[in-house]
Amino acid sequence: MLKNRIIPCLDVKNGRVVKGINFVDLKDAGDPVEQAKIYSDGGADEICFLDITASNENRDTIYDVVEKTSKKCFVPLTVGGGIRNVEDINKLLNCGADKVSINTAAVENSKVVIDSSKKFGSQCIVVAIDAKKNGDKWEVFTHGGRNNSGIDVLEYAEQMEKNGAGELLVTSMDRDGTQAGYDIDLMSKISSKVNIPVIASGGVGNLDHLVDGIKLGKASAVLAASIFHYGKHSVKEAKDYLDSKGIPVRI
Amino acid sequence: MNVTIVDYKSGNISSVINSFKEVAKHKVTIQVTSDLNKIKSSDKVVLPGQGSFKSCVDALNKIKGLTDTLNEFAITNKKPLLGICVGLQMFADIGYEETETKGLGWISGKVSKIDNQNGKFKLPHIGWNQINIVKDSKIFKDIENNSHMYFVHSYEFIPEDKNVISATTDYSSNIVCSVEKENIFGTQFHPEKSDKHGLKIINNFLGI
Numbered sequence: 001m002l003k004n005r006i007i008p009c010l011d012v013k014n015g016r017v018v019k020g021i022n023f024v025d026l027k028d029a030g031d032p033v034e035q036a037k038i039y040s041d042g043g044a045d046e047i048c049f050l051d052i053t054a055s056n057e058n059r060d061t062i063y064d065v066v067e068k069t070s071k072k073c074f075v076p077l078t079v080g081g082g083i084r085n086v087e088d089i090n091k092l093l094n095c096g097a098d099k100v101s102i103n104t105a106a107v108e109n110s111k112v113v114i115d116s117s118k119k120f121g122s123q124c125i126v127v128a129i130d131a132k133k134n135g136d137k138w139e140v141f142t143h144g145g146r147n148n149s150g151i152d153v154l155e156y157a158e159q160m161e162k163n164g165a166g167e168l169l170v171t172s173m174d175r176d177g178t179q180a181g182y183d184i185d186l187m188s189k190i191s192s193k194v195n196i197p198v199i200a201s202g203g204v205g206n207l208d209h210l211v212d213g214i215k216l217g218k219a220s221a222v223l224a225a226s227i228f229h230y231g232k233h234s235v236k237e238a239k240d241y242l243d244s245k246g247i248p249v250r251i
Numbered sequence: 252m253n254v255t256i257v258d259y260k261s262g263n264i265s266s267v268i269n270s271f272k273e274v275a276k277h278k279v280t281i282q283v284t285s286d287l288n289k290i291k292s293s294d295k296v297v298l299p300g301q302g303s304f305k306s307c308v309d310a311l312n313k314i315k316g317l318t319d320t321l322n323e324f325a326i327t328n329k330k331p332l333l334g335i336c337v338g339l340q341m342f343a344d345i346g347y348e349e350t351e352t353k354g355l356g357w358i359s360g361k362v363s364k365i366d367n368q369n370g371k372f373k374l375p376h377i378g379w380n381q382i383n384i385v386k387d388s389k390i391f392k393d394i395e396n397n398s399h400m401y402f403v404h405s406y407e408f409i410p411e412d413k414n415v416i417s418a419t420t421d422y423s424s425n426i427v428c429s430v431e432k433e434n435i436f437g438t439q440f441h442p443e444k445s446d447k448h449g450l451k452i453i454n455n456f457l458g459i
Contacts, residue, residue, distance in 0.1 A: 002376065166375055
């Protein structure tokens with residue numbers, strides 16, 4: 001039976017982890033490689049790096065991070081943030097990323113998803129959707145949530161599946177950072193609309209939220225950042241909890 | 252010992268390279284090449300594959316003499332070869348992804364789209380699934396039945412001779428996820444991304 005995945009996400013800026021696990025025995029709390037290794041040793045089903053480096057001159061720092069991580073972690077590694085074109089994707093995959101998540105570029109130029117999924121296969125193309133509620137629908141936001149594209153999220157999700165996305169990483173901007181739980185309505189609507197797996201993101205504050213994301217939101221995988229930071233919960237605790245609630249996980 | 256990972260521009264193989272280098276340490280030389288002479292003189296060959304069946308077969312055929320060299324290595328000389336994902340699928344006679352495409356024909360059978368039962372099952376089949384070991388295979392030495400492996404695929408290999416099947420996995424139906432035919436081994440899952448169990452399988456292959 002296919003297991004639901006737990007994916008810890010690390011925000012990386014200029015090659016350093018922002019926030020992060022911060023265990024006492026950590027030699028260097030800002031080292032993404034070391035943190036990723038802790039996650040994968042703890043049973044993370046995948047690791048996600050979100051590069052939030054703002055300036056272009058420091059963009060290349062992520063390549064070095066990915067290269068080092070992929071030599072130490074033997075679970076899938078997804079990298080997102082700042083990907084503009086097929087060449088950026090090629091570079092990340094060559095450094096050892098298994099998947100890339102594309103956000104703004106997928107909205108601005110549909111060819112990026114079409115061309116990259118043809119060239120590298122859908123299995124490594126994740127389209128990240130930042131969704132914000134507006135009345136009774138959701139709209140797609142770009143540029144780290146700053147710009148409203150006005151595009152309807154459900155229509156967009158369907159289009160991205162057609163364009164060749166292998167998975168959708170859906171973040172509720174209304175919930176992100178609130179620790180109030182995933183936007184279940186959004187997740188379940190998208191998941192019912194498309195035939196590709198949906199990864200739920202944004203708003204996790206406790207382990208029950210992970211359960212809800214899978215059971216009610218019908219997500220194939222749940223992504224979380226802050227509940228794993230500062231050792232609040234370990235990946236293993238999260239998996240044991242899901243298991244106790246009857247959700248199939250890899251233990 | 253020399254092990255060649257065939258680099259035929261079939262997409263991203265860095266994870267395969269990293270995992271084999273991790274397991275090989277300094278005992279085994281891992282080379283990554285499409286050089287025919289280097290492949291011929293190797294002790295073992297790894298055939299990765301990402302993207303579609305058609306794109307992988309096309310990429311193999313683009314390198315002059317590569318298919319013949321692989322045939323000679325695996326069929327004539329019967330040296331150990333491991334196919335991963337589409338690398339395994341290409342063992343078949345024929346594949347139906349994108350368009351009907353001829354495979355290597357090493358293990359009779361076809362590669363068709365997984366039946367998603369009218370949308371009941373999502374495709375691709377992405378994530379960790381358990382393998383059901385149905386016959387002793389050298390690459391499963393010390394691997395427990397029902398171990399988790401990492402999968403990502405939408406097509407499945409259906410061999411004619413069921414005796415070649417060494418493991419299956421349960422997703423919409425019993426999907427063939429590992430084969431062994433004499434010196435030819437293949438996994439539909441990605442050992443290079445399957446954590447400790449995956450590295451163990453790689454170690455087993457290097458130890459054959």
